[in-house]
Amino acid sequence: MSSNLSLNLHRIRRYAWLVLLIFVLAVAIGFVLSSGESKYSSKSALTTISQTRAPEQDAYLIQGYVDYFNDPVYQDKLRSDLGIPSDVTLQAKTIASSPLLFIEAVAPQPNSAIDAAGKAAAKFRDGINANVQKIHDQTVAALQAPFNERRAKNQPISEEELIELQRQLNMVISDTSNVLQNFQTDVTAVEEPKGVSAAVGLAGIVGIILGCLAAIAVGSLRGRLDHEYAVEKAIGEKVLLTVPRDKGDGGQRTQRLRQIASVIAMSGPREPAVVAVTSPTRTSTVREVAYAIAESRATQGARVVLVRADFNSAEDDTAESAGKSLKALLSQPKSDEVDAALQTSDVANLRVLVAGGPLADPFAAFVPGRINGLLDELKQGADLIVIDAAPILTAADAGTICSAADATILVLARDRESAAAAQKARRMLDQIGAKYFAAVLVEENKQTASKPQPAASEAAVAESDSAAEPDSAPEPDSAAEPDSDSEQTEART
Structure with a gap:
């Protein structure tokens, strides 16, 4: 297809x-x-018979009469002469290879149809026959003209010539070629089938x-990315995977998210590697995709660090006072400080570096040399670093993160992200020199925006939910009850 x-x-x-x-x-x-209202039709039949032509030739003549009768100019004159109302339709028909001509009238009332069909047939017949008679009269006059001239000059006319003249005149007078005759006059009206x-x-x-x-x-016209091919037309590249909405069984969506991690492991940069996950505009699916990649690789035995780098999203702020957040480490990082800031999670081999709350100016804090140094420190104890980055089009610091990463995943929210935003985001990644890896089309779950994210403990998760920033408020449709997949994720965190 x-x-x-x-x-x-x-x-x-x-x-x-x-x-x-x-x-x-x-x-x-x-x-x-x-x-609608019923219609009634009535037909009058005419025919022509010639002793000098075959019936097939008469049929050709009848077809000519049909075309002449159905001509709009002639019908306008006919209606005017007979006073036929506009709600009555007239049409001439014939049967293939037959010298029969049917004049049909359709009207709202049966009497109107009968009257119109009879009058129209008689008027048409008389008009045709009058023209034929004119031709006959001209022919007779042409035959008699030489004899009249000779009589006027007192020139003799033989008996044989008079007999021949009379024979020719009789042939012309008796010729019924092209003459229309009544074939059926006792017409009736029938109701038209409504169909x-x-x-x-x-x-x-x-x-x-x-x-x-x-x-x-x-x-x-909506301009939304509602299909894989819409993404391909927008950014010029095929999507890596399409992640469907969770339908309650917790199966297909989870498998697709894990497939992203598998593709990165097989085709992505060599470990230790840094993978940035971003989107054109804010969407809750970025956090979900980033966590799924980190969790899947950690489950496979890789040492993984998940960095929450979106300072305007809901995050655990309790670690900031102790310096255990990305916000606190954006000063010159030291190995002991970096390691102490990493929080364990319920998933083995997965540690989390939380954002630590909003920054007044994230772009000023994300100095390229500083973020590169922090990533180098993290690589000392990790095989894979997954960064949950801010939207590339609305946060200037996201560009610094993506350019420092070894691969960038562009997450596109299905039926929500616009094609224009996807084009701008893809173009911006090229402009900042980011190592673009692939785009994934993810359908948002109704509960995704309010789904708890992994932190140090269940208590910390509850505290982070209560301290969420206004920017992370759920979408209007996120009030639905979480499904089994969301409960599994909450249990892990």
Whole structure:
């Protein structure tokens, strides 16, 4: 399946309610239009018979009469002459290879249809026959002209010539070629079938087509990253993985998050390595992805340090007074201070360096030499350092972190992040010299924004939740009860 087709099908499924709405409206309109007032039709039949032509040739002539009668200019004149109202439709029809001509009238009332069909057929017949008679008269006059001239000059005319003239005149007078004759005059009116089923069916098909086009248009105009191909069109590269929303079983989402860690382990930078996780704009999925990478690698036996570097997100501030936070270490780091600031977690081999609360000017604190020195100190006791960085487009310090990292993961919130923001973020990573690794498309869980994050203990987690900054307030839809996957993560932390 092509990428464009896959994207369009996704948008149609996503906006299935819009497709259904337009379908219902189209069916309703089709039903109303097709089940209106009754119509009645009446037909008058005419024919032409010629002794000198085959019936097939007469059929060609009848087809010409049909085209002439159905000409809008002629019908306007016919209506004007006969006083036929505008709600009555007139049409000439024929049967293939037949010399029969049917004049059909359709009107709201049966008497109107009968009257219009009879008058229109008679008017058309008389008009055609009058023209044919004019031709006959001209032919007769042309035959008689030489004899009239000779009589005027007293020139003799033989008996044989008079007999031949009379024979030719008889042939012209008796020729019925092109003459229209009545074939059926006792016309009646019948009620037209409404065809509700056919009309509703056609309206339904049109509604489905219009609904699908509307769904595709709405999805495109929103400009959100709602599919892998939308990301590819925005940043020019395919996504590494798409992480679906947790559906309650805690399976597929967890496996996809672990796959990100596996890809980094197999295809990422050599350990000890620093992996920065960021996003174009603020989204709770960055913290989730960063923790999933750290937890998965720690479970595999790697020594992992998770650095919380987003100072405007909910964080444990209790460690700052003791110097156990990134905020406190942004002065010249020393080995003993760095090691003391790392907090253990419930996951073996995973230690956490919390942010320590908001900074007045994070960019001033993240001096490239200082952050590089801190990372070098962390590498002394870790195989992998995962940095939960601030949004690249809204926090200047995120650029310093990403440029210092050995690989950068760009997290894109599905159906929330805009294509324009993704383009700017990807371009900025190139401009600052960051080692871009891949983009992941993550669908936000309803409870993700308020999900507790790993810290030193369960008590610390509870304290950090109560001290959360306003910027980390849950999204409006985050009030839902956490599912089994979120409870597992909370248990780990």
